[in-house]
Amino acid sequence: EAAVTQSPRNKVAVTGGKVTLSCNQTNNHNNMYWYRQDTGHGLRLIHYSYGAGSTEKGDIPDGYKASRPSQENFSLILELATPSQTSVYFCASGDPGRYAEQFFGPGTRLTVL
């Protein structure tokens, strides 16, 4: 059974609308991450969390908010979606520490029209 799940798997949104992407993990990992993947850019870190109630800015946080209400759940929120946020978004979880493996979800394809 998949340990990191994401919903929805596909989403079409309108410019200016609010979008919430959800992630759930059953690994009991403290750390969770949100990345976006774009051709020519690889994976870029948006926000991450060290545990319930904590969120930290990653390398490209502008236009995104994150919420970690529990150990298992981590959400990415686009308050005012823009076409430049059209991308594939991946959630990951992992133990703390520099050498810890990150376990990725299947991704959410978001299109902002």
Add this chain to the structure above:
Amino acid sequence: QQQVRQSSQSLTVWEGETAILNCSYENSAFDYFPWYQQFPGEGPALLIAIRSVSDKKEDGRFTIFFNKREKNLSLHIKDSQPGDSATYFCAASGGYGSSGNKLIFGIGTLLSVKP
């Protein structure tokens, strides 16, 4: 400026050949280098990783060669199979404080193995 650079966005080899994927980095503080493998429609998954104290890491058909002085590394896939066709991401982490735990990914190399 890309902190982790993968020199080829795509690579094609024949079945049975050794595929060589190259990666270089800028930050001398990086000390951990994982390679992630991604199949279409899936999330990336850890394939193999090396720490900077080593110059070689082997796991079955997959080997990482690491050159700290030159700040580059390569992933060798011996006896390539069509099932190895995927995108391979080189990543790095290291340095001081909480930022040292963050992974920085390259843009990925799409490997195609022709039968």
